[in-house]
Amino acid sequence: MKFFHIADVHLGAEPDKGYGWSADRSREIWESFRYAVQQAGREHAGLFLVAGDLFHRQPLAGELKEVNALFASIPDTKVVLIAGNHDYIKGKPMKERIQWAPNVFWLENEEMEVVEFADLGVRVYGFSYHSREIREPRYEQLRPKDNVCKNILLAHGGDEKHVPISRDTFLGTKFDYVALGHIHKPQILEKDRAVYAGSLEPLDKNETGPHGYMKGELTSQGTSITFVPCARREYKRIKIQVKEQTTQFSLEDTLEKAIQERGVQHLYCVTLEGNRAFGTEFLPDRLYPLGNVREIQDNTRLAYSVDTLKEKYKGSILETYIRLLEEEDTEEWKKALGYGVEALLESGEEMP
Ligand SMILES: [Mn+2]
Known part of the structure; x- marks a missing residue:
């Protein structure tokens, strides 16, 4: 089963505000996001994982509609999302804000929840932020229910104020893959096992180097991950x-x-x-x-x-x-x- 893993898209951000290219960057963030979604459709990915901070701040109704229409355009791919510290769940639950396409699954509870896709033989675990900060190391000692199917964890954080993660947190993890978000530089914590996709487009001057998404494959032999650079600029x-x-x-x-x-x-x-x-x-x-x-x-x-x-x-x-x-x-x-x-x-x- 093929899957896409993106994170920290920050739709609605205006990088380098005040500089000549800032408005173009806002648009390019949307374009890159559309490209990643379309690419998942073209490559018949089973899953499209969004590891938090899809939006830069509380999303507007129009933005949710736009995003949903893109997801609806890849009906054979299941989209699973969690909210991060930037787009944390506030007020009305996501599920009630708009009519989401049937292939869209928000794990928006504050507590861990699981969605199971029997046809793909995969479960996806995750919880969403309901505030700007979570200081408890909530990913420690987490393990899947059992290994009768593949298990993926969607996670967001890694610094002191956002679910601290240590070197050991995902060492020898029982999950087949941990799709991480929050750290904007693409980064491997555990080879083919626990990976930060990084921001889809770089968002500020410290985010040097290539940016894009992770493409993975779950097989009976295990998981393999490749980084796919797609950012318009560096x-x-x-x-x-x-x-x-x-x-x-x-x-x-x-x-x-x-x-x-x-x-x-x-x-x-x-x-x-x-x-x-x-x-x-x-x-x-x-x-x-x-x-x-x-x-x-x-x-x-x-x-x-x-x-x-x-x-x-x-x-x-x-x-x-x-x-x-x-x-x-x-x-x-x-x-x-x-x-x-x-x-x-x-x-x-x-x-x-
Ligand atoms: Mn974040």
Whole structure:
């Protein structure tokens, strides 16, 4: 039996709000979700598992309708969902909010419940969040009723405030598969057994690398899982090493080329490192428009020679400062010397 496992879609999220591509990202999250559903249909998956946080916040009636219509378009695939900490069950139960398609199964109780699909020979276990936090480690020591059929656990959490999970929680688990959500980076806790699908699309700048869904197969030999990347874009980091001869224009050329090589559709966090020439200040405002630049971190230091500075600023605070800190030859003092010199030069306090 083939199954799909997705998590943390966060429909309704607006990543990088205030940036030019934010509205596109909101739409792309929906598109990726539609793609994953359609793909499950095309590949005749028996199950489509949603491990929580399908919605970024309490879903609107229109959003539920949209999601339900997509699920209804794959009637031969059973869709099983739990609610996570973002879309926790509040007020009216899911089952009463709209008329769900017959292939949609919400495990929306606060306590563990089970849905059994005799035709697939599978049971799916899970419970939903009814609040933003669950601090009890509720997945410890969980085991299926019996192993006369395959058993899958849908789970959401893993940090201190969201059902803590340790290294041992799913070690040697009796479940045939634990479909996890909440951690946005795809991650394997137990090979082919306990896996975080990761967010379908990356949602913020820390979610670097590929994103997508897990595709699995349950056979009499066991479970096998493959990660299928499908996100429209990735967050990527670019490190640029500047030198004394680097100018604003040459830096712009370097960044533009780096973005072209990696793909202009992606989203970039840029770090500048190395030593810039005395008198050179890089202008971030001219770097942002060179691509989808999310962040620029300028960690460059001023290139200078202590002797030249002492000579040039003879009789100034700067010279006194250098002489004072030069006496010690430890790493800390050298660092302090560097920071101090830069601060004095930038403040203009170096003048005699
Ligand atoms: Mn979550």
